Amino acid sequence: MLNKDRARRGLMLILSGPSGAGKTVLSRKLLSEYADMELSVSATTRKPRPGEVDGEHYHFIDEDTFREMAKNNAFLEWAEVFGAYYGTPRAAVEEALSEGRDVLFDIDWQGAQQLKQSAASDLVKVFVLPPSLKELEARLRKRDQDSNGVIEDRMSRARDEISHWGEYHYVIVNEDVEHSMNDLRAILAAERRLRKRQPWLNDFVRNLIRPF
Numbered sequence: 756m757l758n759k760d761r762a763r764r765g766l767m768l769i770l771s772g773p774s775g776a777g778k779t780v781l782s783r784k785l786l787s788e789y790a791d792m793e794l795s796v797s798a799t800t801r802k803p804r805p806g807e808v809d810g811e812h813y814h815f816i817d818e819d820t821f822r823e824m825a826k827n828n829a830f831l832e833w834a835e836v837f838g839a840y841y842g843t844p845r846a847a848v849e850e851a852l853s854e855g856r857d858v859l860f861d862i863d864w865q866g867a868q869q870l871k872q873s874a875a876s877d878l879v880k881v882f883v884l885p886p887s888l889k890e891l892e893a894r895l896r897k898r899d900q901d902s903n904g905v906i907e908d909r910m911s912r913a914r915d916e917i918s919h920w921g922e923y924h925y926v927i928v929n930e931d932v933e934h935s936m937n938d939l940r941a942i943l944a945a946e947r948r949l950r951k952r953q954p955w956l957n958d959f960v961r962n963l964i965r966p967f
């Protein structure tokens with residue numbers, strides 16, 4: 756049997772956690788290590804910021820197009836945030852999954868909950884925790900020069916995000932990036948071997964036990 760006949764179904768890997776927990780670094784490492792994984796690119800009606808590339812950071816579309824797509828069920832989920840619309844285009848995700856590629860989502864608990872309604876059985880949800888709130892605050896302070904007020908606001912949002920940890924399949928305390936990557940590799944290896952993600956096995960096993 757050729758390898759192409761053993762096509763698995765891809766999975767949707769969701770990484771959530773408070774900002775500062777390390778999701779972005781882990782996402783980048785996963786994408787560079789796994790050739791068969793891609794990042795989901797959302798569509799949005801907000802204007803591009805300097806340096807943002809259409810089709811890479813977001814698909815920048817106008818409101819009419821967004822509404823039309825929403826009406827046609829072209830989003831797996833969508834939301835309005837700060838007066839702009841954001842959505843996860845369905846077609847790109849479904850194409851990747853059916854071709855045996857995984858799709859990575861760096862989204863918050865609300866996005867994860869919404870995806871659950873449209874794609875539950877394809878989801879692998881991983882929550883990334885910081886080793887401590889003190890460490891999280893130190894990372895946020897190191898990252899940018901925000902005023903104390905902004906840091907306090909981020910810390911209170913971090914507490915809110917963390918309170919949703921129980922809605923995830925896997926939880927990683929990100930003390931050390933390499934240890935966390937090992938955990939993610941193990942999670943991916945196991946999830947890719949789930950029977951439901953290897954539909955080719957039906958024919959394979961039927962042939963295996965066929966009487967002579």
Ligand code: 5GP
Nearest residue numbers: 797798801832833834836841842843863866
């Ligand atoms: P920003 O405009 O700063 O890139 O993103 C603003 C907010 O929109 C963030 O909280 C981000 O999580 C959210 N967001 C980005 N893409 C999507 C999406 O596809 N769906 C949903 N529900 N939220 C999104």
